[in-house]
Amino acid sequence: MRGRLRVYLGAAPGVGKTYAMLSEGRRARERGKDVVVGFVETHGRPRTAVLLDGMEVVPRRSVVHRGATFTELDVRAVVARAPAVALVDELAHTNVPGSKHAKRWQDIEELLDAGIDVVTTVNVQHLESVNDVVQEITGVPQRETVPDEVVRRADQIELVDMSPEALRRRMAHGNVYAPEKVDAAMSNYFRVGNLTALRELALLWVAGKVDDQLGRYRAQHGIDHPWETRERVVVALTGGPEGDTLIRRAARIAARTKGADLLAVHVTHADGLAGADPADLARQRSLAESLGGSYHQVVGDDVPRALLGFARGVNATQLVLGASRRGRFAQLLSRGVGVETTALSGPIDVHLVTHEEAKKGRGRPGRSRAALDGGRRLTGWAVAVAGMPLLTAALLPARDVISLPSEILLFLCLVVGVALTGGRWPAMAAAVGGSLLLNWYFTPPFGRLTIADPENLLALVVFVLVAAAVSTIVDLAARRSREAARARADAEVLSTLAGHVLRGEAALPSLLARLRETFGLDSVTLLERAGEPAPDDQAEPAAWRIAATSGGEPCVCPGAADTDVQIGEDLVLAARGRLLDAGDRRVLEAFAAEAAVALRQRRLQEEADRAGPLAEADRMRTALLAAVSHDLRTPLAAAKAAVQSLRGRDVAWTAQDRDELLATADESLDRLDRLVANLLDMSRLQAGALGPAPRPVALEEVVPRAIDDLGPLRDRVEGDVSVDLPEIVADPALLERVLVNLMSNAVRHSPPGRPVLVTASRHGDQVEIRVIDRGPGIPPEIRDRVFLPFQRLGDRHNDTGVGLGLALARGLTEAMGGTLEPEETPGGGLTMIVTLPVPAGRDRTTAAGPPDASS
Numbered sequence: 001m002r003g004r005l006r007v008y009l010g011a012a013p014g015v016g017k018t019y020a021m022l023s024e025g026r027r028a029r030e031r032g033k034d035v036v037v038g039f040v041e042t043h044g045r046p047r048t049a050v051l052l053d054g055m056e057v058v059p060r061r062s063v064v065h066r067g068a069t070f071t072e073l074d075v076r077a078v079v080a081r082a083p084a085v086a087l088v089d090e091l092a093h094t095n096v097p098g099s100k101h102a103k104r105w106q107d108i109e110e111l112l113d114a115g116i117d118v119v120t121t122v123n124v125q126h127l128e129s130v131n132d133v134v135q136e137i138t139g140v141p142q143r144e145t146v147p148d149e150v151v152r153r154a155d156q157i158e159l160v161d162m163s164p165e166a167l168r169r170r171m172a173h174g175n176v177y178a179p180e181k182v183d184a185a186m187s188n189y190f191r192v193g194n195l196t197a198l199r200e201l202a203l204l205w206v207a208g209k210v211d212d213q214l215g216r217y218r219a220q221h222g223i224d225h226p227w228e229t230r231e232r233v234v235v236a237l238t239g240g241p242e243g244d245t246l247i248r249r250a251a252r253i254a255a256r257t258k259g260a261d262l263l264a265v266h267v268t269h270a271d272g273l274a275g276a277d278p279a280d281l282a283r284q285r286s287l288a289e290s291l292g293g294s295y296h297q298v299v300g301d302d303v304p305r306a307l308l309g310f311a312r313g314v315n316a317t318q319l320v321l322g323a324s325r326r327g328r329f330a331q332l333l334s335r336g337v338g339v340e341t342t343a344l345s346g347p348i349d350v351h352l353v354t355h356e357e358a359k360k361g362r363g364r365p366g367r368s369r370a371a372l373d374g375g376r377r378l379t380g381w382a383v384a385v386a387g388m389p390l391l392t393a394a395l396l397p398a399r400d401v402i403s404l405p406s407e408i409l410l411f412l413c414l415v416v417g418v419a420l421t422g423g424r425w426p427a428m429a430a431a432v433g434g435s436l437l438l439n440w441y442f443t444p445p446f447g448r449l450t451i452a453d454p455e456n457l458l459a460l461v462v463f464v465l466v467a468a469a470v471s472t473i474v475d476l477a478a479r480r481s482r483e484a485a486r487a488r489a490d491a492e493v494l495s496t497l498a499g500h501v502l503r504g505e506a507a508l509p510s511l512l513a514r515l516r517e518t519f520g521l522d523s524v525t526l527l528e529r530a531g532e533p534a535p536d537d538q539a540e541p542a543a544w545r546i547a548a549t550s551g552g553e554p555c556v557c558p559g560a561a562d563t564d565v566q567i568g569e570d571l572v573l574a575a576r577g578r579l580l581d582a583g584d585r586r587v588l589e590a591f592a593a594e595a596a597v598a599l600r601q602r603r604l605q606e607e608a609d610r611a612g613p614l615a616e617a618d619r620m621r622t623a624l625l626a627a628v629s630h631d632l633r634t635p636l637a638a639a640k641a642a643v644q645s646l647r648g649r650d651v652a653w654t655a656q657d658r659d660e661l662l663a664t665a666d667e668s669l670d671r672l673d674r675l676v677a678n679l680l681d682m683s684r685l686q687a688g689a690l691g692p693a694p695r696p697v698a699l700e701e702v703v704p705r706a707i708d709d710l711g712p713l714r715d716r717v718e719g720d721v722s723v724d725l726p727e728i729v730a731d732p733a734l735l736e737r738v739l740v741n742l743m744s745n746a747v748r749h750s751p752p753g754r755p756v757l758v759t760a761s762r763h764g765d766q767v768e769i770r771v772i773d774r775g776p777g778i779p780p781e782i783r784d785r786v787f788l789p790f791q792r793l794g795d796r797h798n799d800t801g802v803g804l805g806l807a808l809a810r811g812l813t814e815a816m817g818g819t820l821e822p823e824e825t826p827g828g829g830l831t832m833i834v835t836l837p838v839p840a841g842r843d844r845t846t847a848a849g850p851p852d853a854s855s
Contacts, residue, residue: 164195262293380422427471521577523551749775
């Protein structure tokens with residue numbers, strides 16, 4: 001039996017996820033459960049560490065990587081210990097290379113498969129679906145992510161939340177980070193705006209999970225009436241031109257309720273006779289999505305019931321329909337979709353919206369009268385049973401006036417009408433009955449079933465044959481029309497489902513969700529065989545695991561499904577909710593194959609994601625070794641040669657010679673120091689561990705210091721920075737490093753006698769710092785390549801550095817909230833432009849200190 005997973009989801013670091021996890025573990029242990037700590041990271045927080053006292057901790061596994069020793073979760077030891085509950089921190093953690101699994105969530109999957117319940121933690125910024133949003137908000141990339149589906153499959157998810165102000169107070173009191181890191185953290189990642197945005201992301205994500213759980217609960221308990229926990233407005237589309245009006249009206253209704261969902265749905269007849277215009281539907285789908293809604297398509301013979309089934313399935317509270325396009329006479333014969341839906345809607349509010357197409361008649365070219373349903377066949381029988389006697393009664397008074405051929409033609413017209421109305425069998429019955437009535441009442445001798453004239457016998461036989469032929473042809477045409485219409489309906493469903501994937505939705509979840517909605521199913525599950533299939537001579541059933549699911553309670557094996565499709569030896573698509581007919585099953589089989597492809601693509605993408613960082617690290621390591629092999633040894637060799645010369649006693653050095661050798665050693669070691677510093681800074685920058693501390697600074701203070709740091713190269717740089725410029729928001733130390741790297745690169749490429757110029761100017765609420773050289777420049781098409789690490793484009797020799805200067809300069813600039821872009825120098829050369837913001841509302845003030853930690 002698979003273990004249960006509980007996840008503590010944090011809105012931000014430091015809200016208390018690990019504390020909550022350990023508290024739950026201690027409570028479970030006090031209730032008598034066998035609880036062990038598989039892996040917990042306290043981050044040096046004493047209150048968290050106290051909760052570990054008395055808990056059984058499984059020793060970690062040591063892994064040696066690049067000469068350093070790391071500790072990781074020992075999965076085998078936990079499985080061998082076989083506790084009831086294991087506490088494992090940091091679900092999104094990336095394991096050290098050489099571990100059994102690349103990610104910790106994969107370790108946890110192994111524990112769950114072993115029947116061990118797991119309690120774990122994760123922050124919202126590590127969820128794959130919001131990773132890019134978090135980076136845009138905070139400016140900090142999160143390289144450790146976990147697929148949303150892993151967290152969504154958890155049996156329980158609990159949000160650990162805290163207001164931004166409370167979290168910042170915790171930090172100020174030293175309960176989250178060490179005191180020396182608090183100021184930098186609070187002025188960067190832990191700003192109030194960032195924390196508020198992260199909190200909203202976490203609440204929205206958990207709300208979606210709660211919505212799934214609510215839908216699953218309602219499905220398990222057979223609750224089909226809506227619960228008004230959240231406003232959902234469903235607008236029904238017929239495919240006619242009035243759909244635009246309905247969508248806009250529904251969008252206004254949804255907008256009046258903050259957070260209401262808008263869903264547009266089109267019901268396709270199972271026989272394909274919905275009369276929808278594909279062009280109108282495509283336009284209306286785009287309109288609904290542009291207004292923040294979603295488009296759905298369901299299949300059903302009974303439009304009102306199919307529409308209400310979808311509305312109840314999504315827990316809709318309001319339903320928007322268009323006023324009937326049928327004429328008054330048609331409305332007398334049938335109540336219509338709008339009236340029928342309103343009568344069956346129950347607690348769902350129904351809005352009937354008038355429009356310009358109302359009461360103009362349908363007039364849709366897609367509606368065929370040839371498709372014969374049960375109602376039309378019943379009508380055909382009624383016409384046959386009642387029409388023949390009525391026609392006989394009408395012709396009897398004129399029997400002596402109208403000839404037999406004319407009477408036969410009139411009966412034939414009635415038979416054709418029956419065939420067009422009810423199909424073959426009512427028409428055949430009418431033909432037989434009509435021949436008997438003609439024989440009895442209109443063929444001499446009257447009142448007897450005998451025929452005196454052979455010509456009359458021939459006429460009656462021809463009548464029956466023609467009637468049978470006409471009814472057969474009409475029925476065959478109806479069947480072919482139904483088949484073609486069904487094919488059209490299937491094509492519409494396939495097109496709609498494929499369209500959701502093509503528009504960027506996640507392939508596998510979208511396929512399963514749309515299939516469930518389209519056919520009104522409770523759940524659709526893609527099952528994957530776990531392990532090798534059992535031999536035929538073993539009675540033990542095969543074990544299956546859920547690869548993906550949508551809807552209520554998923555099927556855990558093919559036998560538990562109402563309809564299942566075997567995709568391959570190890571994959572089955574299982575549908576629960578109702579039995580599907582052969583036509584629906586064909587569509588299900590087509591998308592089952594697509595679901596298998598989507599699953600393989602997802603697995604390949606996961607493997608590529610795991611391999612990508614390793615390949616990038618290998619590329620960086622190869623490039624580093626190639627670049628550093630020369631550049632580290634050159635200054636080391638020069639310094640070592642100078643020192644060995646000074647230590648040698650076979651040569652009597654003069655004071656001037658000694659000074660030159662010492663200067664050589666000093667310059668070589670300085671160069672080596674800068675090289676190592678750049679390598680370390682680049683490593684910290686790529687790891688996200690370099691935290692800048694921006695504050696208002698004056699450029700006329702930073703630029704001279706940066707020029708002085710150039711050493712012997714300072715004479716080839718001219719600074720022209722006005723004291724009237726406003727302060728900028730930057731980390732002074734990092735900005736100095738940026739300018740030193742840019743100026744040294746510019747000097748290296750400038751010809752002798754052409755100094756590098758450093759200028760600055762204000763543009764709106766930003767200040768641009770320009771480092772201008774007169775070197776050969778760089779072609780526009782390869783300018784972005786100069787910012788890649790270990791690139792030395794245009795260098796004339798390889799003893800000038802490892803190519804990290806510009807890459808590090810851009811990385812540090814962006815970390816401070818600025819930009820670094822290259823531009824051609826007029827007259828030849830390259831200009832590097834550093835753009836940094838001006839403090840809001842300040843033009844010229846003295847530099848301010850870091851923000852108050854208690855704010």
